[in-house]
Structures are given as structure tokens and as C-alpha cells.
Amino acid sequence: MGEDLIALAQLLRTDLKVSYLPRAFYHYNRANQDSITTVAGLCYYPQQLSLLVYLKRFLKDPVYDAGHNYMFAYTAIKGFVYGYYSADEFKKQYFDHRHLLFSVCPLKWKWFIYLSAVGCYRPLRKVYLCFASIKSLFTDKC
Numbered sequence: 001m002g003e004d005l006i007a008l009a010q011l012l013r014t015d016l017k018v019s020y021l022p023r024a025f026y027h028y029n030r031a032n033q034d035s036i037t038t039v040a041g042l043c044y045y046p047q048q049l050s051l052l053v054y055l056k057r058f059l060k061d062p063v064y065d066a067g068h069n070y071m072f073a074y075t076a077i078k079g080f081v082y083g084y085y086s087a088d089e090f091k092k093q094y095f096d097h098r099h100l101l102f103s104v105c106p107l108k109w110k111w112f113i114y115l116s117a118v119g120c121y122r123p124l125r126k127v128y129l130c131f132a133s134i135k136s137l138f139t140d141k142c
Contacts, residue, residue, distance in 0.1 A: 009059050045078065052071055055068065055071070072100070072101070073104040076101055077113060080113060080116060080128070087119070091116075091119055095118065098113075101113050112124050
């Protein structure tokens with residue numbers, strides 16, 4: 001998982017010249033709903049964390065910081081959604097980065113992630129699960 005990101009990161013470190021061609025030579029197909037990237041759940045979360053660490057170490061130039069920050073926020077949100085962490089683990093992993101996460105996370109996640117990082121993980125996780133259950137009642141599964 002993340003092979004394309006690793007390959008692109010390696011390309012970005014080279015003296016690369018990019019040109020635009022007005023024809024499609026590559027088509028990215030996301031039709032397989034059972035693929036790892038579509039169904040990446042809890043079991044793939046450690047790989048995503050490893051990929052994040054690898055990219056941060058590999059792409060040291062500050063020009064990549066914004067992309068890393070957004071990927072870090074996405075990883076925190078995914079960890080929260082899938083319940084990957086206990087309350088203490090979430091706080092340990094993200095407390096020092098709570099202000100960064102607040103500035104980068106999408107609006108609907110800002111307070112969930114920030115307050116979870118300062119120690120309110122359990123009650124917020126219950127609120128999230130409650131909202132997710134309510135939303136599923138109104139989602140068309142057909």
C-alpha cells in the first residue's frame with residue numbers, strides 16, 4: 001500500500017522536467033471496490049503510519065511540509081474513525097501535534113481530533129459512533 005506515493009517521492013528528489021500532454025496515456029481505475037486502497041481498514045493502518053514516517057524522512061525539503069501535514073491529519077482522522085487507538089494511545093500519539101492537526105484538519109473534524117488529542121477521546125468516539133449510526137439509517141444501501 002502506498003507504492004505509488006513512494007515512487008513519486010523518489011521521482012520528486014531527482015532533476016525532473018515535467019511536460020503536459022493533452023492526451024491520456026494512463027487511466028486510473030478505481031472500479032474494484034474490494035481493492036486494498038478502497039477497503040483499507042484497521043489492518044492497513046500501521047502500514048499507513050509507516051508510509052507517513054518514510055515520506056517525512058525521505059522528503060526532507062520544507063516544500064513538502066504542507067503535504068505531509070495534510071497526510072498526518074488524514075492519518076489521525078482515520079485512526080479515530082477506525083478506533084485504532086485507545087484513549088491513552090491517541091493522546092500519546094497526537095497531543096504534541098494538536099495545534100497542527102487543528103489548523104490542517106477539515107472543519108467537520110477539527111474539534112473531534114483536537115479534543116481527542118487533549119484527552120476527550122472516549123466520549124467523542126461515542127458521539128462519533130452515534131452520529132455514524134444515525135447517518136447509516138438514512139444512507140441508501142441499494
